[in-house]
Amino acid sequence: MLQLTDRFLLCAFLATLISPIVADYVIDVKLIEFENYNRLLANGRKCSNFGTQQCQTTLHVCARPDDTSTLCRYGETKTGVIGDNVIDLNKVFIGTARNPITYLIRQPFQKFVVSFTAKSNNELIADYVYQSGSHLPQRSVDEARYELITTRGSQNPTSQLTYQIRSYCSQGYYGPNCAIRCDIPTSEQTRFQCDANGQKVCKPGFSGPLCNINADLCRSSPCKNDATCVPMGSTFRCICKQGYTGQYCNKGIYFFSYNL
Secondary structure (H helix, E strand, O other), rough: OHHHHHHHHHHHHHHHHHOOOOEEEEEEEEEEEOOOOOOOOOOEEEEEEEEEEOOEEEEEEEEEEOOOOOOOOOEEEEOOEEEEEEEEEOOEEEEEEEEOOOEEOOOOOOOEEEEEEEOOOOOOEEEEEOOOOOOOOOOOOOOOOOEEEEEOOOOOOOOOOEEEEEEEOOEEEEOOOOOOOOOHHHHHHHOOOOOOOOEEEEEOOEOOOOOOEEEEHHHOOOOOOOOEEEEOOEEEEEEOOOOEEEEEEEEEOOOOOOOO
16 A cells, blocks of 8 residues: 555656646758759749849748748748759758758647748749648657658749658657657656657566566565565565564574473
């Protein structure tokens, strides 16, 4: 039966499981290459830059929910001029952001859109749009794999953008929508761990509702003379067989008979 202290700790532990949850997931966008061989704008004219036909290409990346809004609610990244008409985006600095660009979303997962707008001297070259569709985020960054995509411009199909994209749950978040929070405090990390579904479970060697029964204490057979070792939280108890006593049942009980 749980002692009063254990009951209090158990209630506190259960309270952490039903506390309000804020989901967390990540969208990574890695820009690979931009191509506009004909140096065309969306209106069909050629790029123009001080009497030349070179493009002064810039990119605007916008991440948002898959709805009718055009607001970049998940974040946006704007570059300076990154090149002319064929650009290896692995080798350029994407504004103030690193490539890949990372967007941290603090809400349950839903379908999302990442749009890319290419311009030259503030004139539209083309828009390129990614929709996540039915794709769900991966469980962790270690499991997440990039999807390689090449998209032609909606207003300028002779241009195209190649990029990679992936989404995954932030550390400590689980479930298909990254809405299950499992965070182990430092003081409990020796006893608890999170399983693949985000549930707190005991680490090997521990048991009990508070994972505070250390079964490993009995694995070294501290109890002698065939005594039974019983884990009790951070310690253990030896139940001695008849004829033995002591903490480890290592003391024999001697019976003396007296003839009267």
